[in-house]
Amino acid sequence: MTHSAILLVEDNPNDEALTLRALKRSNVANPVVVARDGAEALDYLFARGAHAARERLPQLVLLDLKLPKIDGLDVLKALRADERTRLLPVVILTSSLEEQDLIRGYSFGANSYVRKPVDFAEFVESVRQLGMYWLVLNEIPPALR
Amino acid sequence: MADEGTTHAALHSMHLRWQVLPDVVRILWETRGQATLAAVEARLREALGVTCTIHLGASTPAAGPHLAFPIRSGDQTVGMLSVEASDAHTVSESDRALLASVADILGVPLSQPERDSDHADKFLDAIIENIPDMIFVKDAAGLAFKKFNRAGERLLGVAREALIGKNDYDLFPPEQAKFFQEKDRNTLNGKTMVEIDEEPIETATGRRWLHTKKVPVLDVDGSPLYLLGISEDITEKKADEEALRRLAALVDSSSDAIVSTSPDGQITTWNLGAEKLFGFRAEEIIGKHISALVPPSRLAESRAVTQRLKSTGAVVPYETVRRRKDGREVDVSISSSLIHDRAGEVIGISKIVRDITELKRAELAVVRARDVAEAANRELESFSYSVAHDLRAPLRAIDGFSQALLEDCAEVLNPEGRDHLDRVRKNAQHMAQLIDALLALSRMTRSEVERAPVDLSAIAQSAADTLKRASPQRKVEVTVQEGLQATGDARLLSIVFTNLLGNAWKFTAKQPVARIDVSCVEDNGRHVYRVRDNGAGFDMAFAGKLFGVFQRLHPVAEFEGTGVGLATVQRIIRRHGGEVWAQSSLGDGATFCFTLSETQSPSEMTSPQP
The missing domain is CATH 1.10.287 (Helix Hairpins)
Structure with missing residues (x-):
């Protein structure tokens, strides 16, 4: 069985490398696609531009908030507004714990909000639990299968 | 009385004047009998050997001492024979003898003088008695009271029997008695009336104020006989005047414009404040209509306010614009009220106009x-x-x-x-x-402080419970005083206790039996909340550094921490209008105390701190 991809939307190459490392160490088998700004993320999700050939929707989006071009919250708004991606699980993975970000994240339809811990051991544990929950335990709606 | 008057006029219809020089003695013979003037003249000439003229005319009122005998014929008084002396001359026994001889010459019987004055005295006494001002007479020599009327008794609250024969020193405090007698002496020595516009007098019912006139009564030689005093009680009038003066001073000194108008808006009074605010002097503006001060755009509003004032009797102060003499407009706040007379009729409108340019x-x-x-x-x-x-x-x-x-x-x-x-x-x-x-x-600094009643005991207990759960291996005895109530922001105060108890928890880590207690004491009427521990304590020399950001009094290796906790506590307490401080000595535990403002201004509560 081939797993659907995880879309990691992250502009910081360090965080990208660490997240990939954490995913690998958590034995997550899904392929990971990385979008380095909001525009690229939307291209991938809506299969357009450089990603026109994208076949299946990702199973999970890990979305940073502070992104070049299109901000994370705007990416979220856009994909919730589109019929195809309306139900896609989106986890906000960010440094910010600002109340405003939390409130807006959830009100725009994020499924989870996780703060990236500085301690790498904790970070690995967070990613492991995310993977376990969203990729294994959680049942997705039929439209996304 | 009318009959007497007529009789009197008839008696005065004829004058017999006889002069003795150098001192003038006038003998008046008044009669309604039939004797002719010529006959009288002839008889006098013959008897006295002097030339005399009989003067016929209206009587002039007697100016000096006067002796009179009625001339009677049977039961009827047919005339009056009298001797009148000039000021320098008293009526003497020789005058009396002269009169008798004149009567004899005239062949008229002379009866004893009738005590007419008895009746007149009673009449006069009744008048004096009933005059509503205090009237008194003192003898000139000893200044003792001789006479005293009812108004005087009432004023002093003393019966006349207790006054007659006494002098001022018997009746009043020495200072006052001295003052009264000085005035009496001035009056008697100067032989002129002395007027004392205002003098205090101690009475049975307290101090009263008098307006007194003192009049010397002199004998014919000009030596003082009596002192007549007339005193009006002006206590109430004086109080009224003072109240008025005070009010006038208030109005004068007010920096607000205070203006009154007639009910239809003619300006009637104009204070200094009004001169300053509007630039019109009183004489320029009094009599003009108040609308002279209203810019055209505000005329309708001004009329509406006056209408409302007249119909409801009151309007709340309102902010508007008025125009100065130089045309410049000023922001003002105006309070208006109606002026009523005693009967409740509206006789005017008063306005207090305040310049609120600065306020704006x-x-x-x-x-x-x-x-x-x-x-x-x-x-x-x-x-x-x-x-x-x-x-x-x-x-x-x-x-x-x-x-x-x-x-x-x-x-x-x-x-x-x-x-x-x-x-x-x-x-x-x-x-x-x-x-x-x-x-x-x-x-925390940016968030608003919400003020509500909070249960500090519960907050402290919950913070302690959290600490116990986080490190169950620790043995710490935490005592929280019951019923600590305060007003403040529950969320922020919970951060305070989390930090203070967290500190106490941390610095008691090396004690075999750690003890922390939370309590409240009263100090100078304010509530002081305390968190005490028996931990490591600190050196008071460094107490000033406790509440600074990133300030630590212990090495990280010994007690971990960020150095921000107490800074946070201090900000929260300050934003509650309170103070926080600490007491300790090294190795002997620490006590952290704070207060919360019990009456806080809203600005203190919400303004963000830099």
């Missing part, structure tokens, strides 16, 4: 300052946002790649190398904590 300017300045503060706040918010986001990312990389190095290159790292990497990671994590603590501090 200050209001504007406040609004501007608030805008600036809000802009600064927004800037601060975006700054802390980037701090949270951007400063943490590199720390994550430092920690993450150090860990990756430890894992991936374990076989090439010796123990020393691994220790170095551990230190790198520990420091990255500590810096992350510092950033979080700073963010919390900044968030």
Whole structure:
């Protein structure tokens, strides 16, 4: 069985490398696609531009908030507004714990909000639990299968 | 009385004048009998050997001492024979003899003088008695009271029997008696009336104020006989006048314009404040209509307010614009009220007009300052946002790649190398904590303080419970006094107790039996809340550093922490209008005390601190 991809939307190459490392160490088998700004993320999700050939929707989006071009919250708004991606699980993975970000994240339809811990051991544990929950335990709606 | 008057006029219809020189003696013979003037003249000439003329005419009122005998014929008084002396001459026995001889000459019987004056005295006494002012007579020699009327008794609250024969020193305090007698002497010596516009007098019912006239009564030689006093009680009038004067002074000194108008708006009074505010002098504006001060755009409003005032009797002060003499418009606040007479009729309208130009300017300045503060706040918010986001990312990389190095290159790292990497990671994590603590501090500073009744006992207990759960291995006896109530922001006060109890918890770690207690004491009428522990304490020499950001009094190796906790506590307490301080000696536990303002201004509660 081939797993659907995880879309990691992250502009910081360090965080990208660490997240990939954490995913690998958590034995997550899904392929990971990385979008380095909001525009690229939307291209991938809506299969357009450089990603026109994208076949299946990702199973999970890990979305940073502070992104070049299109901000994370705007990416979220856009994909919730589109019929195809309306139900896609989106986890906000960010440094910010600002109340405003939390409130807006959830009100725009994020499924989870996780703060990236500085301690790498904790970070690995967070990613492991995310993977376990969203990729294994959680049942997705039929439209996304 | 009318009959007497007529008789009197008839008696005076004829005058017999006889002069003795050098001192003038006038003998008046008044008669309604039949004797002819010529016959009388002839008889006098013959009897006295002097030439005399009989003067016929209206009588002039007697000016000096006067002796009169009625001339009777049977039961009827047919005339009056009298001797009148000039001022320098008293009626003497010789005058009396002269009169008798004249009567004899005239061949008229002379009866004993009738005591007419008895009746007149009674009449006069009744008048004096009933005059509503105090009237008194003192003898000139000893200044003792001779006469005293009812109004005087009533005024002094003393019966005349207690006064007659006494002098001022018997009746009044020495200072006053001295004053009264000095005036009496001035009057008697100067032989003229002395008027005392205002003098205090001690009475049975307290101090009264008199307006007194003192009149000398002299004998014919001009030596003082009596002192006549007439005193009006002006106590009430004086109080009224004083109240009026006080009111007038208030109106004069007021920096507000105080103006009154007739009911239809003609200006009737105009104080100094009005002169300053409007630029019109009183004489320029009194009599003009109040609308002279109203800019055309406000005429309708002004009329409506006057209408409402007249129909409802009151209007709330309102802000509007008025025009000065120079045409400049000023922002003012106006309070108006109706002026009623005793009968309740509206006789005018009073207006207090305050220049609020400065107030308006200050209001504007406040609004501007608030805008600036809000802009600064927004800037601060975006700054802390980037701090949270951007400063943490590199720390994550430092920690993450150090860990990756430890894992991936374990076989090439010796123990020393691994220790170095551990230190790198520990420091990255500590810096992350510092950033979080700073963010919390900044968030706390920006958030509004909500004021409500809070149960401090419950808050403290809950903070203690959290600590117990976090380190169940610790044995700490925590006592929280029951029923600590205060007013403040529950969320922020909970941060205070989390920090203070957290500190106490941390610094008692090395005690075999750790004790923490939370209580409240009263000090000078304010509530002082205390968190006491038996922990490591600190040296009071460094107490000033306790509440600074990143200030620590213990090495990290001994007690960990960010150095932000007490700074946070201090900010919260200050934003509650209170104070926080600490007492300790090294090794002997510490006590942290704070107060919360019990009456707080709203601005204190909500203004963001820089």
